[in-house]
Amino acid sequence: MQTNEERIEARYADVLSGKPDTKLGPIVAVLGRDLTTAYVTEPPPQVTAAIERLVDQRRREEKHRPRSPLRRFGLRRRLSLLAAVGLVVLVMEAAYRILPIVDRAFFIDAGTQQILNGGLATQLNLTETKNGYTVTLQRAYADANRVVIGYTIHGPDGHSLSDTELAFLRDSLRDASGKALPPLGGGDFAPGGATLDNFDASGVPSTTKNLTLDLTIAQPQALAGGGLGTSPPITVGSPFSFHFTVPFRGGRVAMPDQTVTAGGTTVTLERVVISPTEARMYLQGLAGTGVYPDLTVAGWDSAKVSLPGWRSNEAGGVNWGVWMTPNGRTVVDFPASLMDKHGEWTLSVRAGPATADGRKVTGGPWVFHFVVP
Amino acid sequence: MANISALPIQHAYLAGRDEATLIRAARDEPEAFGELCTRYAPRLYGYFRARTNSDEDAADLTQQVFVKAMAAFPRYRDQGAPFGAWLFRIARNLLTDAHRRKRATVSWEQLPEALHWHSDDDVEATVVQREAHERVRALLGNLTEHERELILLRFVAGLTLREIAGIVGKSEAGVHRQIKQTLCTIQERYDANE
Numbered sequence: 001m002q003t004n005e006e007r008i009e010a011r012y013a014d015v016l017s018g019k020p021d022t023k024l025g026p027i028v029a030v031l032g033r034d035l036t037t038a039y040v041t042e043p044p045p046q047v048t049a050a051i052e053r054l055v056d057q058r059r060r061e062e063k064h065r066p067r068s069p070l071r072r073f074g075l076r077r078r079l080s081l082l083a084a085v086g087l088v089v090l091v092m093e094a095a096y097r098i099l100p101i102v103d104r105a106f107f108i109d110a111g112t113q114q115i116l117n118g119g120l121a122t123q124l125n126l127t128e129t130k131n132g133y134t135v136t137l138q139r140a141y142a143d144a145n146r147v148v149i150g151y152t153i154h155g156p157d158g159h160s161l162s163d164t165e166l167a168f169l170r171d172s173l174r175d176a177s178g179k180a181l182p183p184l185g186g187g188d189f190a191p192g193g194a195t196l197d198n199f200d201a202s203g204v205p206s207t208t209k210n211l212t213l214d215l216t217i218a219q220p221q222a223l224a225g226g227g228l229g230t231s232p233p234i235t236v237g238s239p240f241s242f243h244f245t246v247p248f249r250g251g252r253v254a255m256p257d258q259t260v261t262a263g264g265t266t267v268t269l270e271r272v273v274i275s276p277t278e279a280r281m282y283l284q285g286l287a288g289t290g291v292y293p294d295l296t297v298a299g300w301d302s303a304k305v306s307l308p309g310w311r312s313n314e315a316g317g318v319n320w321g322v323w324m325t326p327n328g329r330t331v332v333d334f335p336a337s338l339m340d341k342h343g344e345w346t347l348s349v350r351a352g353p354a355t356a357d358g359r360k361v362t363g364g365p366w367v368f369h370f371v372v373p
Numbered sequence: 374m375a376n377i378s379a380l381p382i383q384h385a386y387l388a389g390r391d392e393a394t395l396i397r398a399a400r401d402e403p404e405a406f407g408e409l410c411t412r413y414a415p416r417l418y419g420y421f422r423a424r425t426n427s428d429e430d431a432a433d434l435t436q437q438v439f440v441k442a443m444a445a446f447p448r449y450r451d452q453g454a455p456f457g458a459w460l461f462r463i464a465r466n467l468l469t470d471a472h473r474r475k476r477a478t479v480s481w482e483q484l485p486e487a488l489h490w491h492s493d494d495d496v497e498a499t500v501v502q503r504e505a506h507e508r509v510r511a512l513l514g515n516l517t518e519h520e521r522e523l524i525l526l527r528f529v530a531g532l533t534l535r536e537i538a539g540i541v542g543k544s545e546a547g548v549h550r551q552i553k554q555t556l557c558t559i560q561e562r563y564d565a566n567e
Contacts, residue, residue, distance in 0.1 A: 012527070027560045027563055031509075031528050033505070034506075034509050035524070038502060038506040039422045040415055041418070043417075044432050051411060052407065054403075054406075054440065055404055055407035059403045
């Protein structure tokens, strides 16, 4: 009969090359036992409840799902269509593979893909080396909603930093007056040490033609002990700094100031800004960010966005984001290229689960119809 | 594995199905997708507990994985990315984004207070958990972030070497080699402390 340790070793036989290892077997048994004991546990009831809500939601959506338009076609035409789509996906995925490293990070959302496809970014190629680490600021882009930057970082001997190592760096962006542009998240890392980051540009005056910025990439001391360990994954030393100017692309702005009361909660859609890479709406009256938004205009539906490229079968891509401003507005943003969309826009907002800070949006759903000049 | 008796009645019939069957069924049966989520919830939650500052954050991130997974599931294809690896890829992306949005992490020394040990009614189990946590901290303390991530993905998330390779963008042989080297490093530390 196997001992406990023998059973644990058997579970991790792939690590031990499938045979008993008197040197590493015991430590594998210790890790297998202690890591599982320390961290693996049944999740709290809220997770189970969230799964049930998702199942219920999916059940409701299945009931109302329209018949697929493909069913109108015969089998042969459907197969031909699927083969053509498959070929397009293969070509695009192959094209992704030969892209420069930093460009791969631009596949994270439809808006950044538009920057890439439309050649909208400014090619900077500014390089700085410190302590053996080389940062190259390759591209930058700015519009009325966001500034997007893409850079690579390589360690000594040209080693590319992994995404977990990159996560322990912090970049910050300031305008010419020294005012910080808040980070937006929703960025990405690509294999090969590439980072793409987004910053909020809503504070930039709309009359701006060219935006001068200072980017700093640093490894804050406070992050040195992140995760389980106390030693920093990398030591870049003093911060990297880049000073550059990029064209600023304005947006289309609407002030609907539309109020909807649903489920006992009143919400006002105050402002809408459509830029070449993002559609952003500012709402007042929601208790937090636990909402599911959906936007439609001229046949485009945020719920049906697909992100071609290497992330086509993953959910890592960003279809929408929700965040709070310092003055308590809830912002919903859809990273997509909708500047050429006209007609009536419809924003639907549903309450979602409570967020980690314990806030729960109640009421709804709220539906807003508006036009953007 | 989830306690079968705690599952809603409509899920109990799914408990015995293998993963490949569930994935095929999940395209049309929401309950099958729910069963997949239930099976992976403890491993995802454990992974996030090891990588975040609080159980609340871990629970929130676990839920977010399932929300994103449900939205993207129609596009999922097992093209070298098994379902577990696909879910943990989402998890790592969310974790990275959470770190970048929050822009703050708590130092290791604060973690024992931040984590909540779930055995309020079982003092012995709580003590066992704490002791395991302290041993883990001593063993993994001086690893690089990448080394710790590989160990967590194998020993907490329970992913295979192939799945880990798909997530971190390395070859399976490369992941195997790195994990073995890391184990040697941990072994040396373990021997030195004994």
